[in-house]
Amino acid sequence: MAPTDSKSTEDLAHEVLQALSEADSILSTEKFANVPFESLKAALDRLSARSMVAYEQIEGEEAILEPEAEEVVQHGSSEARVFEAVRKAMDGLSIQDLESTIGDKTVTKVGQGKAFKEKWIKKDGSKLVALVDSINDVTRDQLRVIKEKRTHDKKILTDLKKRKLIRLQKTLSFKFSKGPKYALELVKEETDLTAEMIASGSWKTATFKPYNFKALGADQHSGALHPLGKVRGEFRQLFFEMGFTEMPTSQYVESGFWNFDTLFVPQQHPARDLQDTFYISDPKMADRPRAESADDKKDYKAYFENVRQVHENGKYGSIGYRYPWAEEESLRLVLRTHTTSVSSAMLHKLAYEKGPDGRPPPVRYFSIDRVFRNEKVDATHLCEFHQVEGVIADYGLTLGGLMEFMSIFFGKMGLTGLKFKPAYNPYTEPSMEIFSYHEGLGKLIEIGNSGMFRPEMLEAMGLPSDLRVYGFGLSLERPTMIKYGISNIRELLGHGVDLNFVQTNPAVRLDKD
């Protein structure tokens, strides 16, 4: 009886042992052709683990007929069909008649050409006539052989493949023979040593299944880090390596004062519009900036006044915006639109710090946290995203230094050959957008925004006029999407995220691209 699909591994193993009692070595293509490859492999593996059977896997190739070739096997090749039709019509056949006899335009056309070439037919006036009495339909014969044997001479196979009549397919089969422990019966193997076996003494004669050290362990359920978290971790490491300290960014709600006014963003600026910024409705307003604890000795009142004056009339060499600056606007609560609000508060704090020379010391700050913008959600925009922000304060800094720093910073993630484009931010002058060539997209893409903070912003805080401050910002989502090959941001953040995606994605390193 031929083995079938539904056999258990054990039944199959028995059949293999049985078959080997009659022959020393067996090819699976001969005796087990109908058994699915995987089932047979499982049975052979079981037997070879007990050294009852030895087997090797053989890779081969077989030829399969394409549908057109099946036609040829059934009805003959086009040229043979044309020849037959012409031969049968004793006194020749017109082309129209040939076509209706054969009933297939392509067969008629292709077959005619070939039959002419073989000199089986010729044209006699308006008719086609046969030149020979009989022909050999070689193609049909070849295909018949292949249909049965699944192979033929190499040359013939190559030729038929070129003619798209057959295709070649890889095959896997086994050759197996008796192993050193060959026996007709499979002894039951114990997998566990039980208390009963010890009590009864049956363990002495039992056959134990050998350990399989190659077996894969069961899948473990474990927590997984979100891709954004992993890339965030990479960025943090990078900042720490470069001597930065992390800014406290846990406060999502800010007053317009810290989010906009301290950054010299005028109160009529479009970014402050309801369409771009989420305003808090309850409570609507913040108190004026003030000390939160007894040891906070910063003069918030003076700072608030300075900011007002810088906006209204200008100060510290600036002519200001010259508009009536409204305190109510400044105290409105917003969901922060950038983490530069935190940079601003940190720089204000720095104005009160004293280095060895009694002046604010050079610092490097960074943060990576959530910001909110009232944007239309699409494939690349969400209402909230994460901003990577950096601030470097030192004496004698120049724009060239910022460009160099950005090159080093992005170079650490494999982004080189940066391009800088002049840009505008109310709080920096000069400002530069940073672009990098993206190999995959084949174009320059914006990767960050940067600049040198304006003197009227820094001096209003009480920072010395020769202290220069670089600032830069980028989104965390963009590099993450590039690294993980995600084209829709909703696959990364929000309710559209597939937990499987989070679980199965490997950690990516920024410098590998």
Ligand SMILES: N[C@@H](Cc1ccccc1)C(=O)O
């Ligand atoms: N706040 C800017 C980034 C930036 C920070 C600091 C200086 C210059 C630019 C943004 O949201 O894009």
